[in-house]
Amino acid sequence: MSGVEQRSDVQGIHSLADVVEHSELILTCGPGGVGKTTTAAALGVAAARSGRKVVVVTVDPARRLADALGLDDSAEADEPHLVPGVTKRATDGELWALMLDAEQTFDRLVREQAGSRKQADAVLNNPVYQAISGSLSGAQEYMAVERLHQLHVSGEWDLVIVDTPPSRHAIDLLEAPDRLVGFLSHPVYRALTVGQRTFAKITDAASSMFLWAVKRLAGPQIVEDTVQFFRSLANIEGGLRQRAKEVSRLLRGDRTSFVVVCSPRAEAVGEAEHLLDAIAAKHFPLGGLVVNLIHPLPDPLSDADVELLADIGEGPLAEQVEWHRELTRLATAERNELVALEKLAGDAPIVELPLLDVDIHDVPGLIGLAARLV
Ligand SMILES: Nc1ncnc2c1ncn2[C@@H]1O[C@H](COP(=O)(O)OP(=O)(O)OP(=O)(O)O)[C@@H](O)[C@H]1O
Ligand SMILES: [Mg+2]
Incomplete structure (x- = not known):
């Protein structure tokens, strides 16, 4: 079996109902x-209906x-909204939802980490930041987990559920905090953020080549803005690193569960296998697999039915039988496709x-799906 860290090892989790509870x-x-x-959304519905504030x-x-x-x-979609119609019974909790806004999440992070309003504005008002925020590779993924951290530490919620950005590689989410630290340690970034004097003396080939190329392509102003941007970021670097570490730890906490969602299509199965391997290798807690x-x-069909239907010739009944065979073939092929994946999910x-x-x-559709999930 794989080295997947099972929630079941930790606290008697055997079903998705246990996971949401x-x-x-x-x-x-x-x-x-x-x-x-x-x-x-459906897991959120299930949790709210089991009494939690989600x-x-x-x-x-x-x-x-x-x-x-x-x-x-609207801009307020980034703040939690109560979802109407999910919880009606006295024992129900509450379901709230928000839409991730990567830029606003980063703005909030910068303001929180900056020592002063001036320091925060230096980052946020920089034209380079404005041009690249939201489109930095991996930024969406990092901001999704950052938002999770913000909501978790607010202490207002029994459960925070985070959906993953549609990315080319689902694995990006797992690597996001380490990637941020990697970026802050990159030689080009380090060279750009050293003090003005040291910077002038720098002969580091990578960064001077980089700046030369940027200057040629984009003009000197953008170089100045870029350097200023990275310098302003350097003021909050300690905070960013610390936060990335906390987020990374939180993602591996004993009350965290990754739920891998997949479809039976071969391509999706391959990617989900890769993801389950990465979850195991990096010690993230797996809460369940949804196919x-x-x-x-x-x-x-029973043997008696098969015998009866052996020579029915053509007509609607024969079409039904053919359809039954076709669906059985397709459903069986899908299940065969999933064997290796389900093994990787361990217990x-x-x-x-x-x-x-x-x-x-709609909400009734989600309630129906929640019932199937738990
Ligand atoms: N079991 C289901 N049966 C039918 N339709 C479904 C089912 N599950 C999801 N859908 C539909 O499939 C579409 C894609 O679903 P969804 O947006 O949740 O996928 P996603 O994985 O979040 O996609 P993305 O990677 O683009 O973020 C939606 O229109 C949704 O209503
Ligand atoms: Mg989606």
Whole structure:
């Protein structure tokens, strides 16, 4: 078996119901388009209906789902909103939702870490920051986990659920905090942030080549702005490093659960296998595997039925039988595709969610999905 850190080793977690009842942080991650955002929202519904006060951080939800969660394009979508219609019974908790805004999250982080308003403004008002914030590689992923940290330490929530940005590689989320530290340690960054005098003396080939190239491509002003930007960032560097470490620790805490979402498509399965390997190798706690969008396996025909149907010729009944065979073949092929993946999940709970013939875009749809998940 793999070295996956199972939640079941820690606190008797055997199902996704246990995960939503006992975790303080849940991250849904997986390949693109498999239902991560939908699963994050449905887990939130399940947790709220088990009495907890939950906030779900969604990233780029489909329009109609965003509407159902009470999130629109306004700036306040980045702050928690109470989702109506989820909790009705006295024993229910509350479901809140927000839409991740990477820029606002970073602005908040900079303001918190800066020693003064002036220091914060030096970073935030720099034209380079304004041009690159939100589009830095990995920034979305880092900001998703940063937002998780902000909400967790506020102490207001029993459970924070974070959805993963649609990225080319689901693994980016796991590496985001280390990547930030790596960036702060990069020789070019180090060379750019040393004091003015030292900077003038610097003969480091990498950074002078870099600046020469930038100057040629973009003109001297942008070089000046870039250098100023990195210098202003250097003032809060200690804070950023410290925070990246805390986030990294939080992601491995005993009340954190990663829920990997996947579909039975070969490409998605390959990526999910890679992700489960990385989760195990980097000691992140796996809370469960959700296999979404799977075709249900039809009940097999009995021997008597097979005999009866042996020579039915053509017609609607024959078409039904053919359809039954086709669906059985497809559903079986999907399950074969998943064998290795399910092994990698070790003892973590595995839940199959069928491919539904309707889109899940409203609260009743999420309540139905939550019931299937837990
Ligand atoms: N079990 C299901 N049956 C039918 N439709 C589903 C199911 N699960 C999710 N969907 C639909 O599939 C679409 C993609 O789902 P979702 O946005 O949750 O995926 P995602 O993994 O978050 O995608 P991205 O990687 O782009 O963020 C949505 O329209 C959603 O309603
Ligand atoms: Mg999504």
